[in-house]
Amino acid sequence: MSPLLLGVFFALGAVAASFAGVLTARLHTGQSFLTGRSRCDACDAPLHPFSLIPIFSYLATRGRAHCCHARLSPFSPGTELLLGGLFVLAYVQLGLTLALPFLLLSLVLLLSLVLYDLSHQILPSPLLALFVVSSALTGYLLVSSLSDFVSSAIGALFIAGSLALIHFLSRGRAMGFSDAPLSFGLSILVGPAAFSGFIFSFWIGAVVGIFILFMRPKGSRMGIEVPFAPFLAAGFLLAYFTQWNPFTLVAALS
DSSP: HHHHHHHHHHHHHHHHHHHHHHHHHHTTOOOOOOSSOOOOTTTTOOOOOOGSTHHHHHTTTTTTOOOOOOOOOOOOHHHHHHHHHHHEEEEEEEEHTTTTHHHHHHHHHHHHHHHHHHHHHOOOOHHHHHHHHHEEEEEEEEHSSSHHHHHHHHHHHHHHHHHHHHHHTTSSSOOTTTTHHHHHHHHHHHGGGGGHHHHHHHHHHHHHHOOOOOOHHHTTOOOOOOOOOHHHHHHHHHHHHHHHHHHHHHHHHH
């Protein structure tokens, strides 16, 4: 693998993550995510081009806004690092193939969905539909035959149906209905790793849930709603890029 190409894909991922942040911040607000100056969250001043360089701007200003010196959240550069790394992994996994651009597009859409779900606890239908279509195209290009793709689609329907059933049985308290089509897109994207990703999602959700319960103030009786989309994304991508089998891991630890 060429170090130059690895750097190019990392930079592309970081830029795409910055765009995903703008997209999710402006979606359904009446603002265009293609035009218009970005503004400082603290003082609303238009951002200088120097402040818009992914990761570098945050490091160069030591985590402070260039215009008003307000402290910035490390969340944005964190997502840029994350998607940059995922772009590199995708390139390493697939090489320069026809499926690669569709996988990269799926990753950008997935990040946008996760960011929106974290902010609003809902998955916007337009982004969700685009993600399912992009994932289906990626999954089709990654399999060797139509029968393999049909098998992946049947498995994806089973996983999506399981989450839809949880939604209806709990009357929406345990899980949102939009997690079902998201899981369908993720399942058909990762193909044979879908079932492992499904299990990892619940494991990751359980660990994070227990941590949140321990961090909750003592005596608090308030319920905590945590969006499940980030756990689905983490679980399925973990299974896809590592090809770990959860049953093998359990056997090794026992």
